[in-house]
Amino acid sequence: MNILDQIVAHKQKEVAERKSLYPVKLLEKSIYFESQPVSLKKYLLRPDKVGIIAEFKRKSPSKGMINPYVAVERTSVGYMQAGASALSILTDTAFFGGKNEDLITARKFNFCPILRKDFTIDEYQIIEAKSIGADAILLIAAILSPEQIRSLAAVAKSLKMEVLLEVHDQQELERSLTPDVDALGVNNRNLKDFTVDINLSKTLAPIIPDDFVKVSESGISEAETVADLATYGYKGFLMGETFMKNSRPEKACAAFIDRLRVLI
Numbered sequence: 001m002n003i004l005d006q007i008v009a010h011k012q013k014e015v016a017e018r019k020s021l022y023p024v025k026l027l028e029k030s031i032y033f034e035s036q037p038v039s040l041k042k043y044l045l046r047p048d049k050v051g052i053i054a055e056f057k058r059k060s061p062s063k064g065m066i067n068p069y070v071a072v073e074r075t076s077v078g079y080m081q082a083g084a085s086a087l088s089i090l091t092d093t094a095f096f097g098g099k100n101e102d103l104i105t106a107r108k109f110n111f112c113p114i115l116r117k118d119f120t121i122d123e124y125q126i127i128e129a130k131s132i133g134a135d136a137i138l139l140i141a142a143i144l145s146p147e148q149i150r151s152l153a154a155v156a157k158s159l160k161m162e163v164l165l166e167v168h169d170q171q172e173l174e175r176s177l178t179p180d181v182d183a184l185g186v187n188n189r190n191l192k193d194f195t196v197d198i199n200l201s202k203t204l205a206p207i208i209p210d211d212f213v214k215v216s217e218s219g220i221s222e223a224e225t226v227a228d229l230a231t232y233g234y235k236g237f238l239m240g241e242t243f244m245k246n247s248r249p250e251k252a253c254a255a256f257i258d259r260l261r262v263l264i
């Protein structure tokens with residue numbers, strides 16, 4: 001079993017447990033069902049900013065422990081003060097060391113769009129994302145059928161949340177597109193073997209229809225890379241490790257965005 005299969009197998013069990021512990025009826029009592037989400041798409045398209053989506057990620061299967069010490073309050077607020085356009089909060093516990101409470105905390109302290117970063121395989125998780133205050137969810141084409149993508153994206157839309165669809169190759173892109181998707185993320189990291197290739201974003205850029213906001217994900221460490229990818233039409237840049245590996249991720253984010261301002 002590759003790592004992605006392991007994650008999905010674990011997620012299936014976890015979702016089944018959660019469903020019985022916290023039934024949908026209970027989740028739906030959350031105050032967030034009454035509030036209007038913030039549009040990730042709009043924030044990424046703002047002309048005055050380069051769309052950095054700054055991620056809070058303690059560990060990952062590819063890198064092991066990245067940073068178990070920093071607090072989500074200070075880091076998330078610091079990311080936004082640094083000029084990031086949105087936050088991505090990992091909520092998977094087993095493989096990424098995150099938790100729903102991290103997103104709940106980030107939500108309390110920030111007004112920006114928040115992406116719930118998890119391995120979504122069941123509509124229950126979308127209701128859960130809504131209940132903790134997420135504005136957008138991630139759908140990963142590599143673990144979902146085109147029908148699942150369509151129906152999960154529709155559920156997100158019915159809850160007024162936006163959808164970032166992640167692809168890793170041309171076939172995934174072509175078979176997965178549905179109008180309920182808002183942003184299309186090209187993951188430069190292959191989730192099955194962890195190899196990173198930034199050129200993938202460049203290769204896939206021309207075949208992403210203009211209706212979707214283009215996001216380049218993973219393996220970005222240089223401001224020059226962002227400036228270069230922007231010329232391919234990318235408006236969003238999902239960055240985790242480059243910031244999180246520092247003892248003060250928000251300072252690394254601020255320094256990165258300062259370097260970027262000189263280039264763009």
Ligand SMILES: O=P(O)(O)OC[C@@H](O)[C@@H](O)c1c[nH]c2ccccc12
Nearest residue numbers: 187217218219220238239240241242
């Ligand atoms: O830390 P990086 O290399 O900057 O990558 C961030 C983000 O793209 C990565 O965490 C990611 C992309 N797609 C995912 C799906 C699940 C978990 C994590 C991810």
